[in-house]
Amino acid sequence: MIETDILIVGGGFGGLWAALRAAECGGSVTLVDKSFAGKSGHSYFAGGAMMVLLPEDDLDEHVHDIVVGNEWLVDQEMVSAVFASSYARLKDLEHFGISFRKSGGQYVWTKARGTHHVKNLWPENATAADEVTLLRKAALSRGVRIVNHVYIYELAKDEQGRVCGALGIGVRESRDFFFKAKSTILATNSGSYRGHHLACELQGTGPFMAYDAGAAIKNPEFHYVNIRPAKHEIEGSGILPAVGARWKNAKGLHFMKTYDPVLQDRAPVYKIIVAAAKEALSGHAPIFIDVEGMTEEERERFHILQVSHGWMPILFQKCEREEGYHPLQTNIEWQPAYESNKLGISCDINCRTSLEGLFAAGMARTLGINSFTGWSIASCIWSGYTAGESAYHYARNTLWRHEDWAYLRERRRVFFEPLERDGDSEPDDLVYELQKTLFPADVLIIMSEIKLQEALERVIYLKREKMGCMRASTMRDLIKARETQTMVLSAEMTLRASIMRKETRENIFYREDYPNPDNAKWLKWIVVQKGSDGDIKFSTEDIPFDKYKFRPR
Amino acid sequence: MIRNIDQMACVGCGICEMICPGDVILMDDREKARIVYAKDCWTCFSCEMTCPVKAIDVHPFRKPKPMAW
Numbered sequence: 001m002i003e004t005d006i007l008i009v010g011g012g013f014g015g016l017w018a019a020l021r022a023a024e025c026g027g028s029v030t031l032v033d034k035s036f037a038g039k040s041g042h043s044y045f046a047g048g049a050m051m052v053l054l055p056e057d058d059l060d061e062h063v064h065d066i067v068v069g070n071e072w073l074v075d076q077e078m079v080s081a082v083f084a085s086s087y088a089r090l091k092d093l094e095h096f097g098i099s100f101r102k103s104g105g106q107y108v109w110t111k112a113r114g115t116h117h118v119k120n121l122w123p124e125n126a127t128a129a130d131e132v133t134l135l136r137k138a139a140l141s142r143g144v145r146i147v148n149h150v151y152i153y154e155l156a157k158d159e160q161g162r163v164c165g166a167l168g169i170g171v172r173e174s175r176d177f178f179f180k181a182k183s184t185i186l187a188t189n190s191g192s193y194r195g196h197h198l199a200c201e202l203q204g205t206g207p208f209m210a211y212d213a214g215a216a217i218k219n220p221e222f223h224y225v226n227i228r229p230a231k232h233e234i235e236g237s238g239i240l241p242a243v244g245a246r247w248k249n250a251k252g253l254h255f256m257k258t259y260d261p262v263l264q265d266r267a268p269v270y271k272i273i274v275a276a277a278k279e280a281l282s283g284h285a286p287i288f289i290d291v292e293g294m295t296e297e298e299r300e301r302f303h304i305l306q307v308s309h310g311w312m313p314i315l316f317q318k319c320e321r322e323e324g325y326h327p328l329q330t331n332i333e334w335q336p337a338y339e340s341n342k343l344g345i346s347c348d349i350n351c352r353t354s355l356e357g358l359f360a361a362g363m364a365r366t367l368g369i370n371s372f373t374g375w376s377i378a379s380c381i382w383s384g385y386t387a388g389e390s391a392y393h394y395a396r397n398t399l400w401r402h403e404d405w406a407y408l409r410e411r412r413r414v415f416f417e418p419l420e421r422d423g424d425s426e427p428d429d430l431v432y433e434l435q436k437t438l439f440p441a442d443v444l445i446i447m448s449e450i451k452l453q454e455a456l457e458r459v460i461y462l463k464r465e466k467m468g469c470m471r472a473s474t475m476r477d478l479i480k481a482r483e484t485q486t487m488v489l490s491a492e493m494t495l496r497a498s499i500m501r502k503e504t505r506e507n508i509f510y511r512e513d514y515p516n517p518d519n520a521k522w523l524k525w526i527v528v529q530k531g532s533d534g535d536i537k538f539s540t541e542d543i544p545f546d547k548y549k550f551r552p553r
Numbered sequence: 554m555i556r557n558i559d560q561m562a563c564v565g566c567g568i569c570e571m572i573c574p575g576d577v578i579l580m581d582d583r584e585k586a587r588i589v590y591a592k593d594c595w596t597c598f599s600c601e602m603t604c605p606v607k608a609i610d611v612h613p614f615r616k617p618k619p620m621a622w
Binding site for chain 1: 571572573574575576579590592595596597598599601602611612613614615617618619620621622
């Protein structure tokens with residue numbers, strides 16, 4: 001058992017910032033990561049762009065851009081708080097040793113795609129890897145205890161249902177862990193289905209642990225689909241069009257000219273993916289980004305921005321040497337990749353969840369729907385900082401809770417069940433079935449009631465017939481079994497909520513059978529909670545426009 | 554996907570084992586890094602980039618997965 005004032009689960013931007021802030025406030029802080037804090041999950045592989053409101057910029061203009069990009073379905077107070085604190089956090093990052101690009105003493109910035117005013121600042125080497133590495137070092141120097149290679153699978157509660165820590169298992173060695181804490185922060189991301197893009201591998205079990213413990217989850221119908229080369233990685237799908245490349249279909253047609261005559265290839269990524277899917281489903285696949293049509297100057301610009309550092313030079317060299325093509329000179333097929341859920345634990349402006357003692361940071365909480373470049377890092381940093389501070393204040397004014405051992409023993413038994421089973425289904429096989437169900441473009445990209453229902457029936461079948469007989473022979477399999485249970489739950493939530501939302505919002509949600517926005521009925525959030533019968537309970541929550549600055553016409 | 558760890562070159566520092574986000578590499582009892590779960594490789598190149606003696610080789614292609622079309 002490890003006792004700590006504040007327990008943080010997850011070592012990306014959200015978790016590390018929570019640790020830094022809580023330790024700065026004065027609490028004892030323990031951060032647990034199932035891999036290696038600062039080198040795992042989403043943050044390490046992020047491009048590094050960060051939205052910042054510079055002192056000369058107008059806050060309202062920035063908030064308005066983000067609110068409109070989220071089609072009004074976002075907490076405006078949260079958006080405002082992210083921008084209002086962003087410059088101070090930029091200065092903190094610089095203090096930690098992270099330098100951002102400057103020219104003539106001024107920050108170099110690019111305008112965030114899909115916005116009119118929002119500026120993205122870039123770290124010197126255009127990758128977030130160095131940032132999280134330095135944040136980890138800063139956290140250690142502030143006395144944060146970091147426990148790597150421990151998988152947290154369940155929240156601990158006292159007899160009143162208040163969260164008082166978490167249960168975990170060693171990834172490398174079969175050791176039980178119980179972290180007893182006054183405040184617990186989940187910063188685990190929101191999960192995915194292991195699609196073909198690097199970042200899809202993350203497994204955010206945090207929101208589902210919170211759901212299981214009784215917390216409310218918001219935005220289950222939304223997801224972040226990216227577009228990536230079919231066989232390997234290339235970072236910069238947003239930058240390629242910005243430097244001059246065009247999306248084309250198999251006939252060589254520059255199709256975004258038709259789908260968005262104004263923004264064309266600079267349209268939000270969601271619109272590009274819906275357009276690409278329509279083209280592909282009309283028989284015009286493969287879809288590719290026309291690098292062959294780029295000028296040498298355009299290639300050089302992309303090269304400087306994205307191929308001059310990190311793993312991209314290795315990948316480019318090997319593609320050329322072993323596969324016989326250069327990814328910036330030969331057109332290759334691109335495919336949508338389901339990157340992550342957009343659901344998250346419902347939180348207030350202080351990152352408190354609906355469960356006492358539980359806080360959430362990073363993508364594990366709701367941070368909006370539109371995946372603008374630069375928003376993720378800015379909002380994860382804000383939420384980490386805020387959750388760290390809130391968790392510290394809560395811990396300071398709280399006595400140690402007495403954990404409910406009967407509850408903990410039962411949850412542990414359930415987690416270990418697959419080890420004792422003689423079942424016939426393996427976690428990896430079940431994940432593959434889920435991928436086959438969810439990834440076709442006419443399920444979660446071009447949505448319709450018929451296809452969503454068909455997919456839901458398949459997921460319910462997997463849940464009832466396969467999940468219960470999933471077996472595990474090692475700790476690794478056991479963790480995979482829990483991740484698979486999480487994915488099945490996530491799929492069910494997503495599909496059922498997508499069927500509920502009978503409308504289209506072109507930047508974030510496309511229902512072919514309801515092609516228009518329906519503000520009268522759907523200017524609201526979908527919320528899920530676990531019912532007393534164990535089933536998922538869906539409800540809607542009105543968006544409090546009366547206290548917000550901006551309202552749709 | 555991770556393809557090879559040169560056993561002659563590996564100095565057994567354990568950095569790749571420590572940082573691999575997919576826990577694909579483990580140190581064996583001779584203190585050499587071994588690919589144990591290749592199919593779980595993220596193809597993130599972290600190990601290849603970090604290895605101090607350049608003993609690790611990752612192929613750019615990922616394990617095939619179901620596609621959108």
